[in-house]
Amino acid sequence: MAEESFGFQAEVSKLLDIVANSLYSNKAVFLRELISNSSDACDRLRYAALTQPELVKEDPDLKVTLSIDAPARTITIADNGIGMNREDLVENLGTIARSGTAAFMDQLTGDKGTDMALIGQFGIGFYSAFMVAERVDVLTHKAGEQRGWRWRSCGKGEFTIAAVPQAARGTAVTLHLRKGEDEFLDPGRIRRIVQTYSDHIPLPIVLKGAPGKDGEEQGGEETLNAASALWVRPKSEITPDQYKEFYHHVGHAFDDPWLTLHTKVEGVIAYTSLLFVPSVRPIDLFHPDRKHRIKLYVRRVFVTDDCEGLMPSYLRFVRGIVDSEDLPLNISREMLQHNPVVGKIRSGLVKRILDGLKKRADNDGEDYAKFWDSFGAVLKEGIYEDSARRDELLELSRFRSTAGAGLVSLSEYVARMAEGQDAIFHITGEERDSLAASPQIEGLKARGVEVLLLTDPVDDFWVPAVGDFQGKPFRSATKGGVTLDKIKPREGAHEEPEEGAAEPPAAAPGLDALIALLKEALKGAVKDVRVSERLTESPVCLVADEGDMDMHLERMLMQHQRVAVCSPRILEINPSHELIRRLAAAAAAKGEAAACQTLADAPHLLLDQARIVEGEPLPDPGAFSRRLARVMERGLPEGDSNR
16 A cells, blocks of 8 residues: 555644644653553553453563664654554544644644643643654554554654554554754663653563663663552552652643542452542543543453543543452443442542542632632532532532632631521622623622622533522522512621711602503513612613523523523613613603603613623614614704804
């Protein structure tokens, strides 16, 4: 078969260009990444061989081999794992198959410091080879297939693939080093890199044909790593750096773990888990498949990283491994989903993670706030999905509120509720600042009542599912029926009247007439028109009726075509606002020409004003523009058109 040429996916080309310009100051990470890939390939072959032992019959001892050719200026990282065929090469080495890749690449700025943080969040895996190589050759042969393949690229926009008649099982990645990268031709340097970054790899990493540590010639192979599974070692023998490097390996990550949980469980069910919570949000956290990234081993043999029953989706940010002593090695993926042992392991893992999060939250609230900003939106999915853990998850949850810039727990919120307040008030939307300035919460803020500002899409679902916390019901500030008369204003709140202050103006005498006029003019466009208790600064706002769906949820469902049209809202008016007072006076003027002209446009302008503040689209922008122009004309002095 002739050599074929392919173009890299656009995102890969951009990433390679950044990598080729030495974005990383520590270039040695390329060796860690390639060894990690080789380890994964061996794990997958070991599992496939459980049902197809012929795959490893001729070469059963799995390992990673490093070879240096100083005259040719090459270093080769080879394994005898599962290998790849032509389709695997195109898919795995020509594209980045992760959700959000294009959006991630758009964030790159060209600033070295900023882009380093972004790519560190993303992880570059195989492509890290181009940090030190001017050309990369991959020779591979998939276990059980007849033909081998060669992949070759200089990292400049394209790659080639050709069939090769002879190739050993597995994959060999050969890096043709650039000028100035001679340090990676030094066996001593390679030895130190492996022992620093890859000592935990649970299969031998050998250096082939290199001088020994004392400089003597050594024609055989030198094993560079401990070659034992890190998670089976006693915790007292594992250093923080070893935990960190294992996290980099198992999570294919470049950040440091925010939380490390190493647990050995013995008894009716025996298993070991080594779990990590990242310090940086993975870019695929909101991928639609919502899969976790936990690897399952059975007696130190890799089985799968796709066992749905092992970890709930709301903990999918957790990375790590679980090694069971009680599952059969030849268990199928389908059987795993319903295995009672997996269910019990899952329960234990979830408890361990939530306990670890609670301990961290209790001991260091500021540090926990960083975790919450990265993963809180995912953890809240569990409030809706996992009723058995709901109380624990509610205690772990943190929220932004009108009380300040920091986060607040529900327990803290309840403890500082105002006198006479019997509900937890909240408002949902996209932007915190917009919610904080929403007219629907003006009256609550004026009385010093704290309002939770909920900006994650999942908030619209878990709040109605939960109903209450510690006996205090959740109440949306955008629904009708919010009464404030029982709530005593806090000291210093806006509604607290100062001694000697003037009484607020009484409602205009034409208010009833104005309400009747608004109801008639807006018939069909709104459900009702009411005097508002909640408004203190704005003239109008829209609210949902007590039994209707929350407005933000309904808009969101409409955007996703889950509902055909939004329900009519209630228009609330502020009787103390000067605009409403003047309109009420105009309504009481009965028949005066100026009043009739003003009141003709006012109802729809008020409604459109409320829609704009709410963030809803205007049904007829042209009509709004014409009405606004007429009102402005009437408010301006007449000019001389002949000038």
